[in-house]
Amino acid sequence: MRLPTERDTGAIPMDDCPLLFDVDGVIVRHHRAGPTVYTKAIDEAFAEFDVSLTAEERQSFVGDVSPERMRSICRTYGLDLPTLWPVREQAVSAAQQALCRAGERVLFDDVRALSKLAGSHPIAFVSNNQHATIEFMLDHFGLESLVDTAYGREPTWDGFERRKPDPYYIEQAMTDLECDGGLYVGDRATDIEAARRAGLEAVYLDRTQSQPTAPSPDATIQSLTALPSVIDRL
Numbered sequence: 001m002r003l004p005t006e007r008d009t010g011a012i013p014m015d016d017c018p019l020l021f022d023v024d025g026v027i028v029r030h031h032r033a034g035p036t037v038y039t040k041a042i043d044e045a046f047a048e049f050d051v052s053l054t055a056e057e058r059q060s061f062v063g064d065v066s067p068e069r070m071r072s073i074c075r076t077y078g079l080d081l082p083t084l085w086p087v088r089e090q091a092v093s094a095a096q097q098a099l100c101r102a103g104e105r106v107l108f109d110d111v112r113a114l115s116k117l118a119g120s121h122p123i124a125f126v127s128n129n130q131h132a133t134i135e136f137m138l139d140h141f142g143l144e145s146l147v148d149t150a151y152g153r154e155p156t157w158d159g160f161e162r163r164k165p166d167p168y169y170i171e172q173a174m175t176d177l178e179c180d181g182g183l184y185v186g187d188r189a190t191d192i193e194a195a196r197r198a199g200l201e202a203v204y205l206d207r208t209q210s211q212p213t214a215p216s217p218d219a220t221i222q223s224l225t226a227l228p229s230v231i232d233r234l
Helices: 034-047 055-059 067-076 079-101 111-118 131-140 157-161 166-178 190-199 226-234
Strands: 020-021 125-131 149-153 181-186 199-205 219-221
Touching: 020 166, 034 055, 034 067, 034 079, 067 079, 079 125, 079 131, 111 226, 125 131, 125 166, 131 149, 149 166, 181 190, 181 226, 190 199, 199 226, 219 226
Parallel strands: 020 125, 020 181, 125 149, 181 199, 199 219
Antiparallel strands: none
16 A cells, blocks of 8 residues: 655644654554564574574574673674674565565555645654665655655664664654654554653554553554544643
């Protein structure tokens, strides 16, 4: 699904506060085969260094990873994690782009709500995903004309360590938008914390009906179509 490329310039009765969004789970659906695809990408990355991981070692580089565990595995094979990391990031980003091209990662239907919101609000995407992946998604799904700025993590170990809840990339987007306030919409507790640390109102998108752990959001919605009412209320 691609969104219309022309911004809706009709009057919307709400302030023009900046709206910032997480991407995975908020804009783009996860895919059930994702973990399998990503483990293959990890194998490809280590193959560049003539290393073959065990299944347990491979899993340590997917999902909610432990930096210390990854460092330990790299030491086992005489590798430096910061040297490996850009190769890992490139391989995983390529795998995600392939899922999008195959139609296995798609937009949520309610993302259409952004077409109207973009007519009166600056919009930014800020994700923990790789920046190359986010750039690809913007182009592939026809979102570029709706988004004023977008950030994913840089393909370096420093970039990985700046993931949310660190507000680093949110603050970069806020600088681009020349704002010191607004709303950030996310689907994880780390999104809520990052928004708070950046001085933004935190909106939790509850697609799975599972409330995040503390800190509590300023508002909870089940669909992006409910965002205008939240903007009016906050």
